[in-house]
Amino acid sequence: MSIARALGNAISGLTATARGTEAVAANLANASTPGYARRDLVVSAQTAGGNAGGVRVDGVTRSVNASVLSESRLAEAARADAATRLDFATSIEDAIGITGNTGSLGSALSDFQTALTSAASRPDDEIRLAQVVDKATALATRLNAISDEVQVARTAADQAIATDVATLNTALAQVADLNRKIAVLEADGSDPSSLYDQRQGIISEIAKIVPVQEVTRAAGAVALFTAEGAVLLDGTTPTELSFTAAGQVTADRTAGSGLSMLSQNGVELTQSQMRLYAGGSLAANFAIRDELAPEAQNLLDDLALDLHDRLAAPAVDPTITAASAGLFTDDGARASAAEKTGLAGRISVNDAVVESEGGEAWRIRAGLGASTSGAVGDSTLLVAMSGALSEASAAATGTAFSGRATLAARLASVESQMATARVNAQSEAAIRNSQADTITTRLTADGVDSDAEMQKLLQYEQAYAANARVIQAIQTMMDQILEI
Structure with missing residues (x-):
């Protein structure tokens, strides 16, 4: 040599x-x-x-282990979906509370029933009558607050959807731009590794919003599709997604009726087409806004209607008619099953017994429609009201309740359903977290x-x-x- x-x-x-x-x-x-x-x-x-x-x-x-990376992205999407649902379920369960705990709906109902029993033993005591009004007001206020919490969650979900869509559009544009830059470097013979890393990180962030599949194209470019087949990017121009946030969401606003759906390239998707974007935080927020929160609101409205109807029956208070309001009202009027949507947020105590509204507390004893205070020792109405709450009555038509039950039992049913939803969401989140962590460990091992x-x-x-x-x-x- x-x-x-x-x-x-x-x-x-x-x-x-x-x-x-x-x-x-x-x-x-x-x-x-x-x-x-x-x-x-x-x-x-x-x-x-x-x-x-x-x-x-x-x-x-x-x-890069492409198969493990793909699994990791799907797992992260599932983790984000489960975490979003768990946050909602936890917030609603906390708002309702546990009977016996201060500030819970069950405690408010128990306090109201206790006040009725106390007033029935001394119907002549104005302080005890005023206490009944105060506890009834506290019960209505607690229902209002929980209903507001549900609608706050829907509003937050609606705003989160808008944020997710804006993030998706920005990220997809960045991926398209990196595709072009990588192609230039590949053609020039330069090393585009740092751009590949940058693109991989952006795609992983997209995957938390919607599960994504990556397909390799010529010149180092990639195409992106959702796990269900919707095209996000295939070529030089990404799919344009749009969504209009509603601002303040109320109980009467539903998907397609006051609330926007996701639009793809200017065409609004139907409920069935939304499955193309199932799996990540975007789908979870749509589920909260359009399914989970309305279901919780419906249960609260059914409970509020049950409370209203028990004390608005002429058999309980002979001084009112089948058309007039009882102790609890729908924003001052008599509630009806046909217009119960959002009732938990509107329910209030009849002004006729609220002194600050010009009412008289003695009507709790004499009757909502009574013209005089009557005999001060007459506890008939108070006993009837207490009995109506404790009676195992049939569920109203059109509600989620069935069979005969007391008001407390119906509340316990609502608490149980909310607790079950939270436990299920927590279990799902634990499974998804474990799966994502396991796959992340495998991905790290290849790193x-x-x-x-x-x-x-x-x-x-x-x-x-x-x-x-x-x-x-x-x-x-x-x-x-x-x-x-």
Whole structure:
């Protein structure tokens, strides 16, 4: 081997070790960077005229396990979906509370029933009558507050949808732009690895909003589809998604009737078409706004109607008619099953017994429609009211209740359903978190291993030293030749 060839081989070896050291440094520095893929140096034997000619650096490759990455994105979408639903279920259960705890709906009902019993034992006591009015007001106010909490959750979900859609549009535009930049670098022979990392991180963020599948296209570009087949990006222009937030959501506003649906390229999707975007936080927020929260509101409205009807019956209070309001009203009027949507948010105590509204507390004893206070020792109405709440009565037509039950039992049923929804959501979230963590661990295992990288660094150090010795030997030989 000639001195020139030996020198060339050594220099190519030094060049390869330098590139390899750069790759190791990049790996160690970005071991925890989201979207970063491990860099591996690719080298091959360089030949010249059939003889060994040193080392050729073929490039630096990104090491990505595509199947595990895809699984990870689907798992993260499921995690986001479950977490969003759990947050809602927890907030509604907390708003209703547990009977016996201060501030709970069950405690408000219990306090009202206790006040009625106390007043029935001393119907002449104005303080006890006023206490009944106060506890009735507290019960109505608690129902109002829980109903407001449900609508706040719907409003928050509606706003979250708008945020998710805006994030999707921005992210898809970024992916399309990176596709173009990567194609330019690929054509130029430059290394686009950093752009690949950036694109991978953006796609992973998209996957939390809607589960996404990545398909490789020519020139390093990718196409993106939802797990159910909707096109997000396939070409140079991403799908344009749009959504109009409602501002304040109320109980009477539903999907397609006051509330916007998701639009794709200017065409609003139907409920059945929305399954194309099922799986991530976007779908979970739509479910909260259009399904879960309305179901909770319906239960509260049924409970409020049951409370209203028990004390608005002429059999309980002979001074009222079948058309007039009882102790509890629908914003001042008599409630009806046909217009019960949102009743829990409107229910209030009849002004006829509220002193601040010009009413008289003695009507609790004499009757809502009584013209005089009557006998102060007459507890008939108070006993009838207390009995109506404790009676196992049939459920009203058109409600979610069935069979015969007391008001307290119906409230317990609502509490149970809300608790069950929260437990189910919590269980689902635990499963999804476990799955996502397991897949993330697998993905991390395919990533940067600091021990392996340090081992590579030692090998590069040894290779560098060996090539440096060759150059040093050549230098010594050249010096000796020149001295001759």
